[in-house]
Amino acid sequence: MINVTKTYLPNKEQYIKYIDEIWERVQLTNNGPLLRELESELKKYLEVENLYYCGNGTIVLQIALKALEVQGDIITTPFSYCATTNSILWENCTPVFVDIEPTTFNIDPALIEQAITPDTRAIMATHVYGNPCQIEAIETIAQKHNLKVIYDAAHAFGVKYRNRSLLSYGDISTCSFHATKVFHTIEGGAIISNHPELNEKLHLLRAFGHRGDEEYLFAGINGKNSEFHAAMGLCNLPHVGAIIEARKEVFGWYNDLLNWEKLQKPLISDDIEYNYAYYPVVFESESVMRRVQAALAEQDIVPRRYFYPSLNTLPFMPRRYACPVSEDIALRVLSLPLYVGLAQEEVQLIGTIINQHL
């Protein structure tokens, strides 16, 4: 089977060396030495000051909302993974959806401004497929209306915008290190904050909210991660550059092969350093998408409807919003297989099948 993604695995002996160290120390979790080493390496790699390694890319969104004390309406994008919206609901805030730009599939800043009311407290935007949102426009709006900005940067590891890690923007950016992402620690995530004064709070929020055995400060959560996960991160981090290069090559093969008269892809600005996280293509209609999906399935090739559905249409949303662009793209998009080790012949086969069924 050729799946949409295949997890990168490091050298097993190297991982086992870390495991042996864990066995010696008998410290499996609770801010252990491997976790602290990973945090320090990530800060170096990303050139950021304040970073907290956590359990996954969803709990970090929740912790971000708690740390910034956001309560009320949050303007957010309908074109993302459901974790973005779910974290807002889970924190008892209300998602207010505004539509996306038809070119980049990122949240449309002009519509953000229109949607602001006295109840608006924050903007939660996703850098879709690792492609930066309109950061300056969003920042200007946020400052004008005194709103917090949280970026769900789950796709953005390794991306640089204006010579800085894309993870370093907003009040807080969060990342996911899930096994399907460009850089992974099996499960995992990180909070990157631009507020050093929040550091202790973030540290405490991810570990139940108490300092030592005696000071119980507030209701934290368990957002910790283990030494085993940190070890996987330490094995993978030195290879991220090569991983991104390998993905870039696959990206180029698809670019050359596919029939762009009948397909659309999101516009990726050329003034960024990109990470080639996904290869989404948008078909002319939902029925063409289904036809291609079925033809690929016959050859055991499994792309992913990513993102589908448009989050504003989820049945459990408290309010209804129309987001015609997002709803339309979500019906027609497929993310194609893209991973280290995907062979050129396999990409050729995928491209040929797609072109034949357009």
Ligand SMILES: *Cc1c(COP(=O)(O)O)cnc(C)c1O
């Ligand atoms: C993967 C992903 C998440 C969730 O990350 P987990 O680590 O799986 O919890 C959140 N938002 C987006 C946009 C994602 O792609």
